[in-house]
Amino acid sequence: MAVYTEIADDEIDRFVSGYDIGAVLSFKGIAEGVENSNYLVVTETGPHILTLYEKRVDPRDLPFFIGLMEHLSARGLTCPQPVRNRAGEALGTLAGKPAAIVTFLKGMWIRRPRVEHCAAVGTALADLHLAGEGFALTRRNALSVEGWRPLFERSVERGDSVLLGLVDAIREELDFLERAWPSGLPKGVIHADLFPDNVFFLKNQLSGLIDFYFACNDFLAYDAAICLNAWCFEADGALNVTKARALLGGYQRVRPFTDEELAALPILARGSALRFLLTRLYDWLNVPPGALVAPKDPLEYWRKLRFHQSVADIRAYGIGE
Amino acid sequence: MAVYTEIADDEIDRFVSGYDIGAVLSFKGIAEGVENSNYLVVTETGPHILTLYEKRVDPRDLPFFIGLMEHLSARGLTCPQPVRNRAGEALGTLAGKPAAIVTFLKGMWIRRPRVEHCAAVGTALADLHLAGEGFALTRRNALSVEGWRPLFERSVERGDSVLLGLVDAIREELDFLERAWPSGLPKGVIHADLFPDNVFFLKNQLSGLIDFYFACNDFLAYDAAICLNAWCFEADGALNVTKARALLGGYQRVRPFTDEELAALPILARGSALRFLLTRLYDWLNVPPGALVAPKDPLEYWRKLRFHQSVADIRAYGIGE
Numbered sequence: 001m002a003v004y005t006e007i008a009d010d011e012i013d014r015f016v017s018g019y020d021i022g023a024v025l026s027f028k029g030i031a032e033g034v035e036n037s038n039y040l041v042v043t044e045t046g047p048h049i050l051t052l053y054e055k056r057v058d059p060r061d062l063p064f065f066i067g068l069m070e071h072l073s074a075r076g077l078t079c080p081q082p083v084r085n086r087a088g089e090a091l092g093t094l095a096g097k098p099a100a101i102v103t104f105l106k107g108m109w110i111r112r113p114r115v116e117h118c119a120a121v122g123t124a125l126a127d128l129h130l131a132g133e134g135f136a137l138t139r140r141n142a143l144s145v146e147g148w149r150p151l152f153e154r155s156v157e158r159g160d161s162v163l164l165g166l167v168d169a170i171r172e173e174l175d176f177l178e179r180a181w182p183s184g185l186p187k188g189v190i191h192a193d194l195f196p197d198n199v200f201f202l203k204n205q206l207s208g209l210i211d212f213y214f215a216c217n218d219f220l221a222y223d224a225a226i227c228l229n230a231w232c233f234e235a236d237g238a239l240n241v242t243k244a245r246a247l248l249g250g251y252q253r254v255r256p257f258t259d260e261e262l263a264a265l266p267i268l269a270r271g272s273a274l275r276f277l278l279t280r281l282y283d284w285l286n287v288p289p290g291a292l293v294a295p296k297d298p299l300e301y302w303r304k305l306r307f308h309q310s311v312a313d314i315r316a317y318g319i320g321e
Numbered sequence: 322m323a324v325y326t327e328i329a330d331d332e333i334d335r336f337v338s339g340y341d342i343g344a345v346l347s348f349k350g351i352a353e354g355v356e357n358s359n360y361l362v363v364t365e366t367g368p369h370i371l372t373l374y375e376k377r378v379d380p381r382d383l384p385f386f387i388g389l390m391e392h393l394s395a396r397g398l399t400c401p402q403p404v405r406n407r408a409g410e411a412l413g414t415l416a417g418k419p420a421a422i423v424t425f426l427k428g429m430w431i432r433r434p435r436v437e438h439c440a441a442v443g444t445a446l447a448d449l450h451l452a453g454e455g456f457a458l459t460r461r462n463a464l465s466v467e468g469w470r471p472l473f474e475r476s477v478e479r480g481d482s483v484l485l486g487l488v489d490a491i492r493e494e495l496d497f498l499e500r501a502w503p504s505g506l507p508k509g510v511i512h513a514d515l516f517p518d519n520v521f522f523l524k525n526q527l528s529g530l531i532d533f534y535f536a537c538n539d540f541l542a543y544d545a546a547i548c549l550n551a552w553c554f555e556a557d558g559a560l561n562v563t564k565a566r567a568l569l570g571g572y573q574r575v576r577p578f579t580d581e582e583l584a585a586l587p588i589l590a591r592g593s594a595l596r597f598l599l600t601r602l603y604d605w606l607n608v609p610p611g612a613l614v615a616p617k618d619p620l621e622y623w624r625k626l627r628f629h630q631s632v633a634d635i636r637a638y639g640i641g642e
Contacts, residue, residue, distance in 0.1 A: 009431050012429070025428070030350065031351060108330045109330070110330050
């Protein structure tokens with residue numbers, strides 16, 4: 001939960017007056033999101049979400065994110081739609097920071113996903129991958145295999161304070177992944193962060209996807225591996241094979257994996273686990289003073305990585321039998 | 322900003338299904354408030370605020386708070402109105418904690434109050450004092466003069482780490498206030514925490530008051546002194562006499578102060594400044610690990626206290642000439 005920037009009432013009034021959405025009736029910070037500040041702005045025409053892009057987001061990436069939401073929306077995917085102001089711009093400046101207003105998406109995120117939610121998110125991920133086709137802009141995935149070692153180096157010194165032997169184990173995994181990382185798999189626009197808090201449900205039906213601020217171009221199957229890690233493990237650290245089968249099966253109903261993608265899944269899952277282990281480890285070791293967000297447990301992803309290391313083939317994920 | 326309790330989607334669905342307000346369409350934590358967790362719950366019938374009472378609130382006080390909001394609402398004061406569930410109860414249990422749903426109040430709080438806002442809040446405070454008449458329940462003010470010394474004792478040891486000499490200066494002020502604190506002033510229900518973030522405005526008209534969780538029975542003029550401190554000082558620490566005159570004048574248009582109240586104002590202002598100095602000092606020295614709220618600067622109230630100590634009579638507040 002994080003709202004980093006305090007916005008004055010007259011600032012928000014002035015900002016919103018540039019849009020055709022009526023006057024502001026209410027304005028509240030939302031205790032969600034980590035990278036940006038989000039506010040619920042109720043205007044005479046209804047609720048909207050205002051996002052202020054904080055310093056962890058590169059402003060040069062914003063046209064990609066905003067354009068992607070418009071592209072996906074136009075292709076029928078339900079996601080927040082950027083609202084353009086009277087000058088035709090979807091990006092403005094508020095309190096000295098880049099800011100955008102997007103439409104309000106009904107629904108709630110599921111705190112304890114069940115099998116049917118996993119199936120729905122698999123389907124939605126494949127829908128997203130198909131809807132992303134033809135999007136003109138591209139964005140490199142800075143958090144894929146080439147990005148991991150530099151990230152790792154920043155946690156080497158104190159990494160073993162979290163778990164003795166962790167630094168050596170990560171180095172070994174990095175050596176392996178850099179050698180074995182696949183190439184030539186189908187690529188496209190991926191969400192890259194489709195955790196439960198970014199998927200809304202309404203009466204148990206998936207009602208939309210949010211938060212495209214990690215989206216980039218990468219292997220489509222890598223996105224599925226991220227979801228597998230984020231949705232299909234139980235609180236005790238074990239993979240729920242029924243959920244994995246539901247998620248990957250839901251995906252395949254819309255976009256069947258190629259044989260190469262299926263063969264690569266275990267290593268993509270390892271890579272995805274390492275990626276979140278590394279960012280969480282860094283955040284854990286570098287909690288800023290006055291932080292408004294409790295850092296997430298990096299060892300959750302260490303346990304997931306260990307699981308995937310033990311996987312012989314994709315039957316461990318409930319598919320390919 | 323603080324949301325202390327994570328609520329699962331099925332828990333909120335179940336809780337709201339006990340009310341006649343339709344199904345939940347959206348559910349978001351609000352990054353406001355310090356004592357309780359607040360959520361915006363949009364249902365089929367519109368937006369509502371759900372409050373979860375965290376451990377700093379004594380559950381035995383909840384009937385007073387809830388009843389007061391109902392009493393004030395019935396008397397025409399605009400404030401959140403508790404929604405009763407189908408069993409007729411305004412208080413329920415959610416995630417193991419007391420919880421209430423109240424109506425959503427339109428408006429925004431003013432980050433940089435101007436003179437006209439101060440006038441409006443003075444009037445609203447007097448309205449509140451009149452509307453509170455006849456409320457059957459009572460609640461002692463644990464943060465009035467008898468409560469200050471025990472609170473002070475808990476900060477004695479490390480108080481001077483905030484400002485050298487602070488502990489002795491507070492002790493001296495306490496000695497003085499305990500001797501000189503008035504008696505016999507008109508009493509009633511006071512808000513006791515009417516800071517700018519608890520007063521909503523819509524198009525520069527005051528649209529309502531929120532957060533009655535410090536309300537209690539005490540001197541009515543003490544409430545005005547709290548507002549004076551909260552609304553009428555500039556960022557540089559100086560009292561804005563024009564704002565003070567507007568606030569106290571706005572109050573007097575609805576409920577004129579008695580001569581005794583006017584004479585007591587400087588000492589009530591000192592007491593109010595000491596009260597917030599003491600609570601902020603304690604919070605400053607006791608930030609819990611993983612705190613989601615940055616503690617507020619206690620020295621802001623030290624500077625206000627010093628100002629009031631220098632006041633000869635109420636002309637310093639722009640009235641009584």
